[in-house]
Amino acid sequence: NAGVTQTPKFQVLKTGQSMTLQCAQDMNHEYMSWYRQDPGMGLRLIHYSVGAGITDQGEVPNGYNVSRSTTEDFPLRLLSAAPSQTSVYFCASSYIGRGREKLFFGSGTQLSVL
Amino acid sequence: QKEVEQDPGPLSVPEGAIVSLNCTYSNSAFQYFMWYRQYSRKGPELLMYTYSSGNKEDGRFTAQVDKSSKYISLFIRDSQPSDSATYLCATLGSGGFKTIFGAGTRLFVKA
Numbered sequence: 001n002a003g004v005t006q007t008p009k010f011q012v013l014k015t016g017q018s019m020t021l022q023c024a025q026d027m028n029h030e031y032m033s034w035y036r037q038d039p040g041m042g043l044r045l046i047h048y049s050v051g052a053g054i055t056d057q058g059e060v061p062n063g064y065n066v067s068r069s070t071t072e073d074f075p076l077r078l079l080s081a082a083p084s085q086t087s088v089y090f091c092a093s094s095y096i097g098r099g100r101e102k103l104f105f106g107s108g109t110q111l112s113v114l
Numbered sequence: 115q116k117e118v119e120q121d122p123g124p125l126s127v128p129e130g131a132i133v134s135l136n137c138t139y140s141n142s143a144f145q146y147f148m149w150y151r152q153y154s155r156k157g158p159e160l161l162m163y164t165y166s167s168g169n170k171e172d173g174r175f176t177a178q179v180d181k182s183s184k185y186i187s188l189f190i191r192d193s194q195p196s197d198s199a200t201y202l203c204a205t206l207g208s209g210g211f212k213t214i215f216g217a218g219t220r221l222f223v224k225a
Contacts, residue, residue: 004157031211040122042202042217043158050211058212090157092213100211101146101165105157 002026006091006106013081013113021076021109023091029104030096032074036060036087037108043090049074050096081113115140120203120216129225133190137203137216140184146206147179149188152218153199161201162188193223 007022025032033048045058049068063085065077074093078085088110092103120137127133135149145166150158162177164170170177178187186203202218 033212035215040217042118042120043215045212045214048212092157094211094213096211101148101163101206102160103150103158103213105159107157108155 004091004093004104004106006089006109008109009107010110011112013078013111015081015083015113017081019078019081021078021089021091021111023074023076023106024072025074025091025093025104026072027093027104028071029093030071031100032068032091032093033058033103034064034066034074034076035090035092036085037090038087046076046089078111083113085111086113087111117141117207117214118203118205118216120219122217122219124220124222126222126224127193129193129195129223131193131223133188133193133197133221133223135188135190135201135203135219135221137186138184139186139205141207142181142184144205144207146210147177147186148204148206148213149175149177149186150202150204150215151199152202158202195223195225197221198223 004025034046035043047066049055091106148163149161151161152158167181174191176189200218203216207214
């Protein structure tokens with residue numbers, strides 16, 4: 001019953017450093033996505049994927065890269081961290097067809113960029 | 115204009131009160147409307163969803179969609195301290211699989 005697994009749970013970076021947030025799901029979901037959550041702004045979509053090899057930009061993609069080489073994994077890369085990227089990051093997955101109204105979320109990554 | 119607007123609150127009510135949480139949306143083409151509940155330091159979880167207009171009831175929770183006014187509501191009857199959480203309204207956007215969220219309303223139910 002793992003569901004969506006995100007690592008790490010907490011991370012502190014210095015400005016300019018790069019890192020990868022990991023996300024894995026074991027429900028065979030076609031759709032995977034990354035959101036950031038900031039106070040008063042809700043969840044904003046960064047990037048999403050509808051299957052292996054297929055990714056697209058969401059609402060706030062700048063400064064982030066993604067790839068989807070397998071159905072299970074969808075890592076998010078911060079290329080050169082900036083203080084504006086301090087946020088809580090959530091990975092989420094769902095089916096594309098029937099059941100697409102239900103997103104399954106990971107437990108989140110709290111990222112601080114100094 | 116944001117596609118889904120929601121007052122972030124906070125909203126504080128006494129135990130047993132009826133809670134009304136509301137959102138508006140901009141695109142009349144949206145068909146799926148969801149409510150997620152998020153406890154502190156946790157990921158959101160789907161609470162309820164509705165398709166098109168109408169009401170849906172699940173225990174103490176009722177979700178309501180009025181497509182004529184582009185208004186989404188969640189009602190909580192007999193609110194409990196365990197209902198204290200952030201409630202996020204959401205809809206499926208263009209393409210039918212990208213979920214768009216409101217800002218979330220933080221609810222406190224006082225014992």
